Amino acid sequence: MTRYILGRLGGVVVILLAVCLFTYLIFFKLSPDPAVMICGKTCTPERIDSIRDVLGLNQPLLTQFWEFLSGIFAGRDYGSVHCSAPCLGYSFQTNESVWSMLTARLPVSITVAVGAAVLWLLAGVIGGLVSAVKQGTWWDRTGMGLALGGVSVPNYVLALVLQYVLVVKLQVLPFPSAVSFVDNPLVWFESYLMPWVVLAVGYACLYARLTRSNVIDTLAENYYRTARAKGLSGALIMRRHALRPALTPITTIFGMDFAGLLGGALITETVFGLNGIGKLAADSIAKNDQPVIMAVTLLAAFFVVVGNVVVDLLYTALDPRVRVVSA
Amino acid sequence: MTTTPALIEVEEAVSPGPSAPATPPASGRRILTTITRDKGALACVVFLAIVVLMAVAAPLITKISGWGPYQFDSAAINSDLGGVPHGALGGISGSHWFGVEPQNGRDLFARIVYGARVSITISLSATLLTGVLGVVLGMLAGFYRGWVDQVISRLMDFLMAFPALIFMIAILSSLPSGNRPVLLVVVISAFGWPYLARVIRGQTMTLANREFVEAARACGAKDAQVVFREILPNLRGSIVVMTTLAIPGFIGTEAGLSFLGVGVAPPTASWGQMISSSVSWYSVDPMFFAIPGTFLFLTVLSLTVLGDKIRTLVDQGAAA
Amino acid sequence: MSAALFVVDNLTVTLPTSSGPVDVVKNVSFTVDRDETVGIVGESGSGKSMTALAVLGLLPRGARTSGSVKLDGAELLGRSDRELRSVRGNAISMVFQDPLSSLNPYYTVGLQISEMYRTHRGGSRSAARKVAIEALERVHIPDAARRVDHYPHQFSGGMRQRVMIAMALCCSPSLLIADEPTTALDVTVQAQILELLAELQATTGAGLMFITHDLAVISSIARRVLVMRSGDPVEYGTAEQVFSDPRHEYTRMLLDAVPRIDDEVAS
Numbered sequence: 001m002t003r004y005i006l007g008r009l010g011g012v013v014v015i016l017l018a019v020c021l022f023t024y025l026i027f028f029k030l031s032p033d034p035a036v037m038i039c040g041k042t043c044t045p046e047r048i049d050s051i052r053d054v055l056g057l058n059q060p061l062l063t064q065f066w067e068f069l070s071g072i073f074a075g076r077d078y079g080s081v082h083c084s085a086p087c088l089g090y091s092f093q094t095n096e097s098v099w100s101m102l103t104a105r106l107p108v109s110i111t112v113a114v115g116a117a118v119l120w121l122l123a124g125v126i127g128g129l130v131s132a133v134k135q136g137t138w139w140d141r142t143g144m145g146l147a148l149g150g151v152s153v154p155n156y157v158l159a160l161v162l163q164y165v166l167v168v169k170l171q172v173l174p175f176p177s178a179v180s181f182v183d184n185p186l187v188w189f190e191s192y193l194m195p196w197v198v199l200a201v202g203y204a205c206l207y208a209r210l211t212r213s214n215v216i217d218t219l220a221e222n223y224y225r226t227a228r229a230k231g232l233s234g235a236l237i238m239r240r241h242a243l244r245p246a247l248t249p250i251t252t253i254f255g256m257d258f259a260g261l262l263g264g265a266l267i268t269e270t271v272f273g274l275n276g277i278g279k280l281a282a283d284s285i286a287k288n289d290q291p292v293i294m295a296v297t298l299l300a301a302f303f304v305v306v307g308n309v310v311v312d313l314l315y316t317a318l319d320p321r322v323r324v325v326s327a
Numbered sequence: 328m329t330t331t332p333a334l335i336e337v338e339e340a341v342s343p344g345p346s347a348p349a350t351p352p353a354s355g356r357r358i359l360t361t362i363t364r365d366k367g368a369l370a371c372v373v374f375l376a377i378v379v380l381m382a383v384a385a386p387l388i389t390k391i392s393g394w395g396p397y398q399f400d401s402a403a404i405n406s407d408l409g410g411v412p413h414g415a416l417g418g419i420s421g422s423h424w425f426g427v428e429p430q431n432g433r434d435l436f437a438r439i440v441y442g443a444r445v446s447i448t449i450s451l452s453a454t455l456l457t458g459v460l461g462v463v464l465g466m467l468a469g470f471y472r473g474w475v476d477q478v479i480s481r482l483m484d485f486l487m488a489f490p491a492l493i494f495m496i497a498i499l500s501s502l503p504s505g506n507r508p509v510l511l512v513v514v515i516s517a518f519g520w521p522y523l524a525r526v527i528r529g530q531t532m533t534l535a536n537r538e539f540v541e542a543a544r545a546c547g548a549k550d551a552q553v554v555f556r557e558i559l560p561n562l563r564g565s566i567v568v569m570t571t572l573a574i575p576g577f578i579g580t581e582a583g584l585s586f587l588g589v590g591v592a593p594p595t596a597s598w599g600q601m602i603s604s605s606v607s608w609y610s611v612d613p614m615f616f617a618i619p620g621t622f623l624f625l626t627v628l629s630l631t632v633l634g635d636k637i638r639t640l641v642d643q644g645a646a647a
Numbered sequence: 648m649s650a651a652l653f654v655v656d657n658l659t660v661t662l663p664t665s666s667g668p669v670d671v672v673k674n675v676s677f678t679v680d681r682d683e684t685v686g687i688v689g690e691s692g693s694g695k696s697m698t699a700l701a702v703l704g705l706l707p708r709g710a711r712t713s714g715s716v717k718l719d720g721a722e723l724l725g726r727s728d729r730e731l732r733s734v735r736g737n738a739i740s741m742v743f744q745d746p747l748s749s750l751n752p753y754y755t756v757g758l759q760i761s762e763m764y765r766t767h768r769g770g771s772r773s774a775a776r777k778v779a780i781e782a783l784e785r786v787h788i789p790d791a792a793r794r795v796d797h798y799p800h801q802f803s804g805g806m807r808q809r810v811m812i813a814m815a816l817c818c819s820p821s822l823l824i825a826d827e828p829t830t831a832l833d834v835t836v837q838a839q840i841l842e843l844l845a846e847l848q849a850t851t852g853a854g855l856m857f858i859t860h861d862l863a864v865i866s867s868i869a870r871r872v873l874v875m876r877s878g879d880p881v882e883y884g885t886a887e888q889v890f891s892d893p894r895h896e897y898t899r900m901l902l903d904a905v906p907r908i909d910d911e912v913a914s
Contacts, residue, residue, distance in 0.1 A: 015481075015488050022485075026498060037501075148635070152628035154579050156586055157602060157620045164609055164616075222748040228705055229743075230763045230814070231735030240762070241751055248753075263490050267583060281493045282587070285500050293497050300490030308488070320798040321752055 008309045017069075019301040020294075024065055027290045037288040040093040051092055054079040088298065089291030091284075098295040101280065109276035112195050112269065113261040119200035120207060121254065127204070128211025129243060135216060143208065150205030159198045159271040166194065176272045195272045199265055203257060207250065214246035221245070248318045252311045259307025263300025361640055368636050371629035378626055381440045382447035389441070392424060394434030396441040396596050403427040417614030425618050428601075429608045435615070438596040439622060445585075445597045446626065449511055450577035456516035457577075458570045461523025462562070468524065469531025470554060476528075483521035491518040492583075499589040507591050515580055523569050530565055534558050564641040571637050575630035582623055598623045651678035652854050653739075653822050658714035658724070660694070660701050660878075671697045673878045674714070677871070679822060679854040684845075686869030686886070687858045688901070694878040695858045699824045703741060704731040718822065737767045740815035744827040746807035750799040756783070757795035760814045767818045782813040786843060805836035809843065816847060823848075824856045829864060841868055862905050866890055874898050 027034065035052040036043070051057075055078070056064055067076065068089070075085040083090050089098040127147070131140040166173045176191035218224060219242060227241035264278030273279070277296060284292035316322045363369060381388060389395050403418050404410050410430035412418030417426035417435070425435035468479040495514050502510065534540065535558065543557050582599030584590040591597045598619040605616035660672035672694040679685045687695045700706050702716050702723065716723045718738055723731065735741075743749040751759060760782055761775035770778075776795065783791035786809040799807060808828060815823060825844065829837040845868060848855050859865060865872055865886070872889045874882040874897065882895045893899045 011484075015485055018485050019488060023494075027501070148631055149624075149628060152575065152631050153624055154582060154586075154599075154627075156583065157624065160602070160606060160609065160616065161620075164613070168610055222743060222745060223751040225705060226741075226743060226749045226811075227751070229703055229735055229741040230766070231732045231737055232762060232766050233732070236762065236766070240754065244753055245751065260490070263493075266492050266496075267587070270587070281490075282496070285493075285496050288501070293493075297490055297493055297497070300493060301488045304490070305484075305488045308484075319753070321800045 005309075005313070008312070012305050012309055015305050016298070016302060020069070020298055021065060023294050023297050024068065025061075027294055034290060038092055038290050040287055040289065047092070050079060088295040091289050091292050093287055093289045098292050101292060102277065102295060102299060105276050105280050108274055109262060109264045109269070109278060111192060112199065112265055112274065112276060113258060115192055115196040116199035116203070116261070116265075117254075117258055119196055120203040123200065123204040124207025125211050125247070125250070127208040128213075129215055129238075131208065131212040132215035132219065133238075133242075135212075140212075144212065147205040147208045150201050151209070153201070155198050155202055156267050156271050158201060159194070159268060162194050162198060163271075176274060178275055191274075195265075195268050195274060198272075199261070199268050207254075210250055210253070211246060214249060215242055218242050218246045248315070251318060252315055255307055255311035255314060256304070259303045259310075260300075262303040262307075264296070361636070365636065368633060371632045374625055374629045375633070378443050378622075379447060381443040383444075385440045385444045389434075389437045392434070392436050392440075393422060394437050396433065396437040397594050398433065398437075400427060400432040400434065402432070404429060404432045411608075411611050417612045417618075419614070426614055428604070429612050429615060435618060438601060439598070439619060441596040442598040442601060442619065443622070443626075445508070445591055445595065446578050446581060446623075449508055449515075449581045449591075450574050452508075452512040453515040453519065453577045453581075454570050454574050456512060457519040457523060457573060458566065460516060460520035461569075462527055462566060464520065465524035465527025466531050466554060466558065466562075469528040470535055470550075470558070472532070479524070480528075483524055486518060486521045489518065494518070495580075495584060496587060496589050499584065507595075511581060511584065511590060515577055519573065519577070523566075523573070526565055526569060527562060530562055531558055534561055568634070568638045568641050572631070572634040575627040575634065578623070578627055578630070652681050652719060653679040653856070654715070654717045655698070655702070656715040656717075658698065658701060658716060659712065660697050660706065661711045661713075662697075662707065663709040668711070671878050672701065673880075675873070675875070675880045677873045677880075677883060679856050681821065681854055682848065682852050683871070684848065684855040684857055684869045686865035686872045687856065687875060688860065688862060688865050688872060689875035689881075690860055692877065693875040695875050696826050697878075698875075699741065699826050699856065699858055702824065703735050703739060704728060733767070736763050736815075736820070737818050738820055739822045739824065740818070740820040741824045741826065742808075742811050742815045742828050745831045746804065746811045747799065749811060750807065752799055755796050755798055756802070756810045756814075760795075760810075760817055763814060764817050778817060779813075782817045783810065785816070785847070786810070786813040788813070804832050805839060808832060808836075808840055812840075812843065812847070816851065816853075819851060820853060822854045822856065824858070826858045827860070828857075830859065830861070837864070844868070862890075862901060874901065 035048045035055070035057055038055070039048050039051055056067060059067075070076070071083065071085075071087040071089075073085055074087075076083050076087045076090075078090045081090065083097045083099075086099055087097065088102070090096075091098055091101065094101065127143055131143045134140050163175075167175055173190050173194060174187070176194065177187065179187045179191060181188045223245075224237070224241050227237045232241075264276050264281055266278035266282055268274075269276045269278035270282045277299065280292065281296040281300075283289075284296065361368075394400065400423070403420075403423060404412050404427060412427045412429055412432070414420055414426075417429075419426045423434050423436065425439060427433060427435055428438065464479050464483075468476040495518065498514055499510065540553055540557050543553050548556070581590060582597065582602070585597040585599030586603045588600070588603065590599055593600065601619040602616060602623070605612075605619070609616045655678070656676050658672055658675045659670060661668045661670050675694075675698055677685060677687075687698065689695045697706070701710075701712050704723070704726065706712070712724055714724065718734070723734065726734075750756065757776055757779045760779035761772065764770070764775045764778045765772070780791050780795050783795055788794055788806060788809055794802075799810070802810060808831075812828075823844075828844070829840050832840065841864065844855065844857075847853075855868075857865070857869060869886050872882070872884065872886050873880060874889065874895070876897050882889055882893060882898045884894075889898060890902065893902060
């Protein structure tokens, strides 16, 4: 087992390195003069030169890349500025180390992800379960119809509609503001409510459909029939013999979806003006702040790849049949 | 975000269990008859036919409606009020069937029609490219195993690890505006094919171990024949289902990218870009938001409903 | 003579199909006494499994039944799901054909046995676990105390069927319904399971309703036999009667279809 985990972690490192290299290539080599891009809009020729110098952009690619990598572990000097480990780069437009920019915004993205995840899991799984048990009834048809609609609405359209209706017209919610939970829990909650709902709707509908089809499959299984023949109580049958088997694939999908969200929900954060990783990515792309873009890409890839490993390990924990094989 | 969840959902539905039989896929005729009998599906087909018609015959349609997508009609907007269209509902009139865009007075109907062209061509091309890449690479990996499989699987892992949206935006924004639609198709497909390939790979591996493949080989069939005559026909169901359900995802992705400003370059019309422009106007001219939004929603919805029905039919065909 | 334990009288089962309602069981009548094995024989599609499902109220949605099914004088047909739950697994237990798919792969066999015991008899988890171990020992599963924590896929086919039988008997039912319990097993294992069933019947005194398409199996264990074809009861009598002097042509056909070692092979 430990060999397996070590092997997977090795794979994680390899993929992250590949992502790193690829991103570096794209950003630092694709544009004709990266220093100009990195410097930003208000720039002087001297600054461009100093950036080129400090980042070593005239050096061979591998040397540049190596300096970037070693900087992650040992810290790096950008001219007179020292960026301590882990140094994921330095933004010459905001004059901050990228790492501090990321850590400042990560909590927002995590809050968005966790809140949405709770909502969509509850709504999706329960909705799907009810639909499956009441298959063919009015309840099922309406639920699935709504789910189809929810899956088809682009989240920015939903975000704009909700904002228009709830904030502008009905005025029941304020525009989201950057207030921390400790300072004002109510405003904090109101600020996050719409982003949570918008993000959750698409996933909830997806999970409802998925849960429904998985549970319907489970209800057709022989062991479900056995459970009924044993005279077990309805709740016990639902819990152990209908829902539990259906949830295994959903858990793994959820792991991947959640890991993806940790890297920032770009569109949702942008539309609602939340200062998370997603918005940071969007803003940096608009400003051509390459070091930040690179770091955000790397962070998002990190979550996804680690999430992949966690999910696979989780699967062996969840499905006894797989456990024995991998042991 | 838009592409991934739909494809993963389809993956889960389509991936065969250990006892999945390789039976003849549902025939095209059966799919057609079932769909024509279902009112909901029929409505979707009708709507999609309209959209496709818009896409294909855009120049002709706009000639009939009277305004092109790039023409400015300053008479239709009230420049004193900052560019708000004259008349109710965003300026709907006999001359401008869907009204006009605020500020520049462009005919909304024409822009919707040309936007349909963008959505349909990009999503269909992306689906085609993704389909080809996904099926070919998936089959290669599943059939030959060994180092071919290793290389392709690592490549898939690599691409799936990338935060696709961020990357797409970054690439698209750093490259010059040159052939945008082609670039969009390439970028979207580059991140889309691994999801199809993963399913195809799994199914190819299962199928390659089946007795009928062994039998074919025993009769002297070469690799290429085995692949095309024995394995590919049995993959038809999965391919149809996954590509059909990928189309609405790609439409959403293109619209999303255009919404963020990195899709097709203005002044080319795109529904996503129109929605983005409409944001600053939605309190005074909600129709500018509602019309492209509704078209986008209904198109994705119709495709998803149809894709669902096709998936049910394919599953039933396999289960029969 | 005491009244029969289990009486089925004119049972009819109608299932809804795309081409209209179909009678899959038509006016079937038979009885099972304590300590008696009754075999129900027929080809696939004859309605024998439906009969069993009808007894426990496990028919698919939309199914309709008529007639009477009585256990110890109490009518079972038409009772609500809730009422039947106290009968299922308790007074009447069922063993199914494919033990691998009939056991939940996500839970240990111990849990699947003890959940049944606790539902009908209550008690703590540790007490129920002891019952599960005893149940496994009764069906001769070696090292029961350890294997009670194993998952279904960790047992061989024959062992799994023993687990199912153990589970079915853990609440001492008066009637055990076995729906093709040996069909999915190797021939040698089949014999072992049949022996086990006979032994358990002797010790518990339960009635056994044995459903199968295999005449050879029936002949070795059943005292009375019901032959079914396409939902109709074709022949009903003692085993000696049915096998040596079948009254119906279909029964004769079935008997003739069993290959004998001294048959001449048509050339």
